[in-house]
Structures are given as structure tokens and as C-alpha cells.
Amino acid sequence: MTALALALLLPWVVGVLLLLADGRRRVFGWVAVGGLLANLTALVVLAIDVLPDGSRTIVTGGWEGGVGIVLRADALGVVFALLSSFVVLAALVHEVLDGVRSRTFPALVVLLATGLTGLFLTGDVFNFYVFFELAMIAAYVLTAYGDDRHQLGAALIFAVVNLVGSFLFLIAVAATYHVTGTLSMEDVATRMADVEPNAAILIAVTFFVAFGTKLGLFPFHFWLPAVYAGTRPAVAAILSGALANIGAYGLLRFGAGLLPNELALGSTVLIVIGSASVIYGALLAVSRRDPAEMLAYSAIGQAGYVLVALGVGGPIGLAAAVLYAILNALSKALLFLSGALRGALVAAAFAVGALSLAGMPPTAGFLGKLALFRSGVDIGSVALVVLLFVGGALSFVYAFQLYQHEFWRGGRVHAGTDEAEINATADRQPASPVAVRAVSVVLALVVLGLGIWPEPLLSLSADAAAVLHGGATR
Amino acid sequence: MTLIFALAVAIVFGAGAFLVLTNDLVRVVAGMVLISQSAVLVVIASGLTRGDAPILPTGDKQPSDPLVQAMALTAIVIGLAVTALLLAIVARVRATLRSLEVRELARDEAEHTADLEQSLDEMYERLEPAEESEEQ
Numbered sequence: 001m002t003a004l005a006l007a008l009l010l011p012w013v014v015g016v017l018l019l020l021a022d023g024r025r026r027v028f029g030w031v032a033v034g035g036l037l038a039n040l041t042a043l044v045v046l047a048i049d050v051l052p053d054g055s056r057t058i059v060t061g062g063w064e065g066g067v068g069i070v071l072r073a074d075a076l077g078v079v080f081a082l083l084s085s086f087v088v089l090a091a092l093v094h095e096v097l098d099g100v101r102s103r104t105f106p107a108l109v110v111l112l113a114t115g116l117t118g119l120f121l122t123g124d125v126f127n128f129y130v131f132f133e134l135a136m137i138a139a140y141v142l143t144a145y146g147d148d149r150h151q152l153g154a155a156l157i158f159a160v161v162n163l164v165g166s167f168l169f170l171i172a173v174a175a176t177y178h179v180t181g182t183l184s185m186e187d188v189a190t191r192m193a194d195v196e197p198n199a200a201i202l203i204a205v206t207f208f209v210a211f212g213t214k215l216g217l218f219p220f221h222f223w224l225p226a227v228y229a230g231t232r233p234a235v236a237a238i239l240s241g242a243l244a245n246i247g248a249y250g251l252l253r254f255g256a257g258l259l260p261n262e263l264a265l266g267s268t269v270l271i272v273i274g275s276a277s278v279i280y281g282a283l284l285a286v287s288r289r290d291p292a293e294m295l296a297y298s299a300i301g302q303a304g305y306v307l308v309a310l311g312v313g314g315p316i317g318l319a320a321a322v323l324y325a326i327l328n329a330l331s332k333a334l335l336f337l338s339g340a341l342r343g344a345l346v347a348a349a350f351a352v353g354a355l356s357l358a359g360m361p362p363t364a365g366f367l368g369k370l371a372l373f374r375s376g377v378d379i380g381s382v383a384l385v386v387l388l389f390v391g392g393a394l395s396f397v398y399a400f401q402l403y404q405h406e407f408w409r410g411g412r413v414h415a416g417t418d419e420a421e422i423n424a425t426a427d428r429q430p431a432s433p434v435a436v437r438a439v440s441v442v443l444a445l446v447v448l449g450l451g452i453w454p455e456p457l458l459s460l461s462a463d464a465a466a467v468l469h470g471g472a473t474r
Numbered sequence: 475m476t477l478i479f480a481l482a483v484a485i486v487f488g489a490g491a492f493l494v495l496t497n498d499l500v501r502v503v504a505g506m507v508l509i510s511q512s513a514v515l516v517v518i519a520s521g522l523t524r525g526d527a528p529i530l531p532t533g534d535k536q537p538s539d540p541l542v543q544a545m546a547l548t549a550i551v552i553g554l555a556v557t558a559l560l561l562a563i564v565a566r567v568r569a570t571l572r573s574l575e576v577r578e579l580a581r582d583e584a585e586h587t588a589d590l591e592q593s594l595d596e597m598y599e600r601l602e603p604a605e606e607s608e609e610q
Contacts, residue, residue: 130548152566152567152570153582154583156560156563156579160502163506163560174545178521181521
């Protein structure tokens with residue numbers, strides 16, 4: 001109970017106070033890290049309490065249920081909250097050690113983590129929207145963070161496209177309230193079965209479009225490469241490792257949790273769109289040479305896998321979707337953070353991330369691919385297995401193309417650097433500070449560790465999926 | 475009543491979507507305001523009941539649904555904050571680009587990408603011969 005409230009309140013207060021401080025000073029950077037650590041600790045305590053199959057509910061302000069704001073922690077929410085907090089923390093530590101360049105950066109990151117924690121731990125459809133906007137608004141400002149002035153345009157596009165997505169989500173929430181008369185997720189799940197099918201399908205499609213836009217799925221992806229390409233590595237890591245989880249979690253919670261019948265009806269569509277995403281993302285990633293852009297297209301492809309697993313459905317498919325979302329977030333964060341660094345061990349950390357993205361043992365990414373293959377075999381679809389194989393092979397190609405360009409051939413080149421500079425950087429690039437590199441190495445060790453000892457992660461994702469499956473059969 | 479609301483929402487959303495697709499950045503922001511307002515209208519329409527003020531129910535009539543109003547208020551506040559943020563970004567775009575046109579923004583980005591590609595090309599050219607000599 002207390003852990004649930006603290007996980008939300010502590011970073012919130014810290015974030016608001018930090019807005020008043022000058023975040024470029026290292027002290028305030030560490031205060032932000034402290035706030036996120038407190039958030040993560042509270043989430044771990046909560047997770048121990050909730051897992052494997054319990055749930056904790058708290059109604060804020062001592063109101064009775066239905067009037068007050070309901071926070072509800074179950075296995076699925078806690079798993080995603082833990083994952084996102086961890087990724088955000090890693091990115092923040094990375095940036096603080098590397099030197100923060102903007103006043104508001106630490107505060108915004110902490111507020112983003114607050115929003116994410118809130119939306120994973122809420123039991124109310126409308127509060128989901130509120131927390132979702134809290135996280136997204138912090139993200140809009142963060143995308144404009146960096147030295148590159150071209151980033152402003154990307155931030156504007158990102159904000160406009162995602163706001164349209166947000167308002168569509170709000171419309172879908174209002175429609176859900178209209179047809180079910182409740183905002184509580186549990187009640188919506190039970191009452192949705194009696195709703196007129198036409199209305200339910202319309203609502204499901206609107207939710208899908210809203211989350212598809214967040215996740216950057218194939219037809220809604222156009223904003224994504226421009227945004228990722230120019231941001232600082234830490235921001236890119238937060239966007240792809242934490243913020244993209246909103247899309248994955250939203251599709252799982254609203255699709256499989258609240259609208260299971262509509263999800264089953266649209267499973268073919270989901271698999272087709274997911275497959276298109278996988279192939280499109282992987283092909284374009286292979287064709288790109290700018291590392292950030294390559295990883296951005298790869299994010300589109302990886303989002304497709306989650307959608308395919310969701311389309312397959314059932315306990316195996318849903319567990320695969322959860323597992324894949326977790327592993328993808330971790331390896332993407334690792335790749336973005338380590339890709340911009342130089343020096344001993346960083347290349348190894350990057351290679352671990354690349355292997356994980358491609359799904360090679362002994363890294364954790366292998367588990368995700370294995371779970372997907374299992375779900376493909378489970379429904380007996382040859383096409384799906386072939387698609388997964390082709391997608392995996394392509395991701396192997398681009399991940400190692402990237403590794404080769406970045407770490408074997410030396411010099412990373414930015415636009416506008418002249419020839420002399422290119423020569424200089426190609427010969428020898430100064431190694432990044434040891435502490436910054438340590439963050440990437442720790443992330444790499446986590447990815448490796450989860451691959452070597454996968455049992456906890458597998459049971460975690462199965463527990464998380466069981467929440468949804470329980471909701472579907474109730 | 476629902477039909478009237480649906481029509482109003484459709485018109486407001488359509489006008490907003492049209493403005494978002496125009497060339498002027500300020501109009502794009504205005505379009506976003508309209509789209510957010512259409513979402514608020516949907517929220518209001520979702521629980522439209524006529525009745526007593528929910529804060530002081532007299533008992534002879536059913537109180538009207540207070541939840542919808544709470545949601546609409548929250549949505550309006552969020553919409554306002556988002557509008558302010560968008561205008562701030564537009565102001566910064568104007569300060570750096572000296573233009574308020576979407577086309578200008580796109581051109582700037584295209585040039586940037588072309589620069590990047592070109593510098594990558596140069597690097598590749600430089601690296602290819604070096605690699606061949608290593609192989610020999």
C-alpha cells in the first residue's frame with residue numbers, strides 16, 4: 001500500500017522541486033538520480049508484494065471507490081513500471097556523468113518517470129490518460145534537448161503527431177465511458193462483453209490507432225526516425241526503452257485486458273500489420289548508415305514483433321509479447337547508450353546489445369525470439385515462422401553493420417565536420433569517461449545475466465500475461 | 475442531442491485536422507487546439523444527463539453525472555498546457571529558422587539529412603582504399 005503511494009509521490013515531489021533548480025549543476029543531477037532510485041526501490045518492494053499473482057489497490061484521498069483516483073498494481077503493471085524506471089535511471093545516470101546541458105533535463109526525466117509509473121499502476125482508464133500526458137509532455141520537451149538545432153523541427157512533429165494520438169485516445173476513453181458507464185478497468189473488462197459489437201469495434205480501433213502511433217508501428221511510424229536521429233543518446237534511450245513501453249503496455253492492457261473479443265476478431269489484421277512493420281523496419285534499417293537512424297528503423301521493426309505476438313494471443317502469445325517488450329527495451333537502451341561512446345569495454349557492451357537485438361544466445365534477446373518462434377509454432381503457421389526468421393536475420397545484418405562501422409572502422413562522423421576533423425577522428429577518438437562507460441557495461445551485464453539465467457524473467461512475463469488471460473476469461 | 479454533439483465534434487475535428495495540414499505553424503497549433511476541443515466535446519457528450527447539481531442534490535430529481543464534468547475540466551487544463559508548450563516550440567523554431575512555414579522546416583531537415591549522407595559518403599570513400607590495402 002505505502003510502497004504504491006511512495007513510488008508515485010516521491011519522484012513527483014522531487015521532479016517538481018527540481019524544476020526550480022539549475023539542473024546543469026551536478027548536485028541536482030544526483031538529486032534526480034536519488035529520486036528515481038527511491039522510485040525504483042518502492043517499485044521493487046511493491047513487486048515483491050504483488051508477484052506472482054496478487055494485486056494492491058489504493059484509493060487516493062480516502063474517497064470511496066468510484067469517486068477517488070484508483071491506483072492498482074498487478075503483475076503486468078509492476079513489471080512494466082520496473083522496466084521503465086530502470087531504463088530511465090540508467091539513461092539519467094549516463095547523462096549526469098556525461099554532463100547535463102540543459103537546466104530542466106533532470107527534472108523532466110524524473111517527471112517522465114513519474115508519469116510512466118503512474119500510468120502502469122493506475123486502475124482507471126481516464127487517469128491512464130492523465131499520466132500518459134504527463135509522461136508525453138516531458139518527452140516532447142526532452143526531444144528538443146541537445147545541441148542540434150534541427151532537433152526542434154523533429155520535436156514539433158513528434159509533439160503534433162503524438163498529440164493527435166493522445167486526443168484520439170481521450171475520445172476512445174470517453175466512448176468507453178459512454179457505453180460502459182464506468183472508468184474502472186476491472187468493470188470495463190466485465191461490462192465490455194455486453195456492449196453492442198459495432199461500438200466496441202470502433203472503440204478498439206481508436207485505441208489501436210492511438211497506441212500504434214506511440215509505439216511507431218508501420219503505418220504510423222513516419223515521425224519516429226526524424227526524432228531519434230538527432231536526439232542525445234540518453235534521450236533516445238529513454239524514448240525507445242521507456243516511452244515505447246506505453247504503446248506495448250497499452251496494447252496489452254486495453255487490447256488483451258479490456259477488449260479481448262475485439263482483439264481476437266482483429267488478430268489477422270494485427271499479425272499482418274505487425275509483419276509489415278517487421279519487414280519494413282528491418283529493410284530500411286539495413287539501408288541506413290547513420291547509427292541513430294538505423295536504430296530508429298529497427299525500433300519500428302521490433303514494435304512489429306510485439307504486435308505479431310499480441311495477434312497470436314493466448315497465454316503463450318501474450319507472454320511472448322511481454323517478454324519481447326521487456327528485452328527489446330533493455331537492448332535498445334543499451335545500444336543507444338553505448339553506441340555514442342568510445343573506449344575499452346564499450347564495444348563489448350555494444351556487441352552484447354547487438355547480439356541481443358538479433359536474438360543470439362547467450363544474450364537475453366534469444367529468449368524473446370525463442371518465445372516468438374514458440375508462439376508461431378503453436379498456431380502452426382509456417383508463414384509466421386518464416387517471417388520471424390527473415391526478420392531475425394535482417395536484424396542480425398543491420399546490428400553488425402552498425403557494430404562494424406562504429407567500432408571497427410573508427411571515426412564517427414557528424415554532418416558539417418570538415419575533412420581534417422574526419423581524419424583526426426578516424427585516427428583516434430578520445431575514450432569516454434570511465435564512469436559513463438560503466439553504465440553501459442552494467443546494462444550489458446544485465447542483458448547477459450538475464451540470458452544466462454532466464455528463469456526469473458520467464459516466470460515474470462508469464463505472471464504478467466496471466467493477469468490479462470485471467471481478465472479475458474472472467 | 476447525441477446527433478448534434480456528434481455533428482459538432484465531426485466539424486470541429488475536421489476543421490482542426492485541416493488546419494494541422496496547412497503550411498503555417500501557428501495554424502497547425504490552432505488546429506491542435508480545435509482537435510483537443512473536439513475531444514472535450516466527446517467527453518461531455520459521453521455522459522450527458524439533465525438533473526440536479528451533483529454537489530447539492532435536492533432529492534426530487536436524479537443528480538446529473540459529475541464525473542463527465544471532472545473529466546472535461548481535466549482535459550481542458552491538459553489541452554491548455556499542451557497549447558502553451560506547442561506555441562513555445564513554435565517560437566523557438568521561429569527564432570532559429572526565421573520562418574513559420576512547415577515547408578521551410580521540411581527543407582531545413584532535408585538539407586541536414588543530405589549533409590549527413592554526404593559526409594558519410596566521404597568517410598566511406600576514405601575507408602574503402604584503406605581496407606583494400608590492408609587485405610593485400
